[in-house]
Amino acid sequence: MSPILFYLFAIMTLVFGVAVVANRNPIASALSLVVSFLGLAALFVGLDAFFIGVIQILVYAGAVMVLFLFIIMLLDLKAETRRKINPLTYAAGGAVALGFAAEMLIVLSRFAPGHQPFPELPAGVKVDDVHEIGTTLFSTHNLPFQVIGVLILVATIGVVILSKRELK
Amino acid sequence: MTITLNHFLAVSGLLFTIGFAGVLLRRNIIAIFMCLELMLNAANLSLVAFSRYNVGANGLPNYNAQVLVFFIITVAAAEVAVGLAIIVALFRARATTHVEDIASLKF
Numbered sequence: 001m002s003p004i005l006f007y008l009f010a011i012m013t014l015v016f017g018v019a020v021v022a023n024r025n026p027i028a029s030a031l032s033l034v035v036s037f038l039g040l041a042a043l044f045v046g047l048d049a050f051f052i053g054v055i056q057i058l059v060y061a062g063a064v065m066v067l068f069l070f071i072i073m074l075l076d077l078k079a080e081t082r083r084k085i086n087p088l089t090y091a092a093g094g095a096v097a098l099g100f101a102a103e104m105l106i107v108l109s110r111f112a113p114g115h116q117p118f119p120e121l122p123a124g125v126k127v128d129d130v131h132e133i134g135t136t137l138f139s140t141h142n143l144p145f146q147v148i149g150v151l152i153l154v155a156t157i158g159v160v161i162l163s164k165r166e167l168k
Numbered sequence: 169m170t171i172t173l174n175h176f177l178a179v180s181g182l183l184f185t186i187g188f189a190g191v192l193l194r195r196n197i198i199a200i201f202m203c204l205e206l207m208l209n210a211a212n213l214s215l216v217a218f219s220r221y222n223v224g225a226n227g228l229p230n231y232n233a234q235v236l237v238f239f240i241i242t243v244a245a246a247e248v249a250v251g252l253a254i255i256v257a258l259f260r261a262r263a264t265t266h267v268e269d270i271a272s273l274k275f
Contacts, residue, residue, distance in 0.1 A: 021190035093192035114174035122227035155246035
């Protein structure tokens with residue numbers, strides 16, 4: 001992946017990720033999250049994972065975020081009013097997050113394989129990742145795939161039960 | 169200057185940290201939920217980066233990792249559906265999305 005494109009999409013992902021946290025208005029947060037996911041999908045495409053990039057846009061930036069916006073609309077959420085905040089809570093939360101980031105960057109700087117560039121794909125070979133993922137999914141990972149099907153059924157039934165007016 | 173595996177892992181880790189900070193700092197339950205999605209996606213980015221880094225004998229990326237990402241996306245979609253249904257049920261019962269107003273389990 002060319003460095004310019006990498007930095008463009010990485011900064012786009014991170015800046016709009018910060019916007020998700022910083023915005024008081026939930027709709028602005030949700031739309032920032034969509035842009036952040038689009039940057040992430042571009043990073044996936046840069047890693048030759050075309051199928052995952054497309055799925056990221058279709059499922060996350062499309063379906064999941066529409067669901068979020070729909071719920072925000074149904075609950076009629078306004079921008080949060082300012083409340084009395086406990087500065088100690090914010091300081092502790094920020095310190096934990098900063099400590100986590102620092103620790104991760106130290107670990108990465110000592111991770112020797114990470115300093116080597118990505119291996120080149122063989123010339124003349126087309127990356128047929130949809131075919132490869134499909135073959136792997138239906139052969140090696142067939143049982144987890146079917147379990148996922150059951151999980152989605154359970155989730156669907158659960159949502160229907162939860163959405164009933166009277167919970168019994 | 170070439171882009172190495174560490175660049176992608178750093179982006180992934182920073183994105184995870186942003187989501188983590190959001191879960192700790194935000195008080196709106198929907199915003200917390202969106203930050204959870206951010207953390208799941210950060211994990212996906214590192215999986216895809218390792219998949220591209222760890223090429224197999226035929227020189228192609230390791231597709232087992234991408235199948236795992238596919239599973240994570242599927243489970244996350246189901247999780248969003250159930251989580252939002254719970255938030256709607258909670259909003260019906262309490263008429264709030266502010267986590268400090270939902271403290272009935274607090275000792």
